[in-house]
Amino acid sequence: MMMWRTALALMALVVLAPAEVRATATVAVTSVERSDTGAVRIAVRYDGAEAPSFRLTPACKPTPPASWVVAATVTMEPDSNRAVLEVEDDLASFMDRHHPCQARGFNVQMLDWDDVVASTEVPIETPTPRAFNAGPPPSGRTDPRFGVAGYRVRAPQTKMSEAGITFAFTKRITLNLSYERTAYAPLMRHDHDDGILTGVKIGF
Helix, strand or coil: CHHHHHHHHHHHHHHHHHHHHHHCCEEEEEEEEECCCCEEEEEEEEECCCCEEEEEEECCCCCCCCCCCECCEEEEEHHHCEEEEEEECCHHHHHCCCCCCCCCCEEEEEEECCEEEEEEECCCCCCCCCCCCCCCCCCCCCCCCEEEEEEEEEECCEEEEEEEEEEECCCCEEEEEEEEEEECCCCCCCCEEEEEEEEEEECC
């Protein structure tokens, strides 16, 4: 009878041993550094996992789905139980009020095989993106009182071009402001008459 009790006790220890290992799994952030190249390096120390792996997740206002994982490059140092996660320094985008996540912070999760066994918050200051207040879209309509006018004349002895703008004070009174360039060829090929012309058009 005593031998059966001893065997049952040993079997219980074997069954509970993995659970005890999982219960003591820990991960802690030891440093957070921002580089000049636009990257964030998050160093962690861990313990209590047989096959550890790490991921960075945003702490969303709603419960984050499993797909909310920040892309990171993980470097493991098994001899010293250390790891480094390197991510791009664009974490503020997760905190934008227009982002589905609207993160309050970020966590490093340690997985043992496929199970999350430990998690810790990342002490990082992430600036809140400034709200962008877009103005109303352009209506696509312009003031009908303004207009553009121009023409070009080509003749054997004359070349003339004119371009200008018009402004209608009323339906009957319009002001014209234009620039005219005239060249005569071939006798006066190198001569031309440039000038600014103004005019008023009055309708009855």
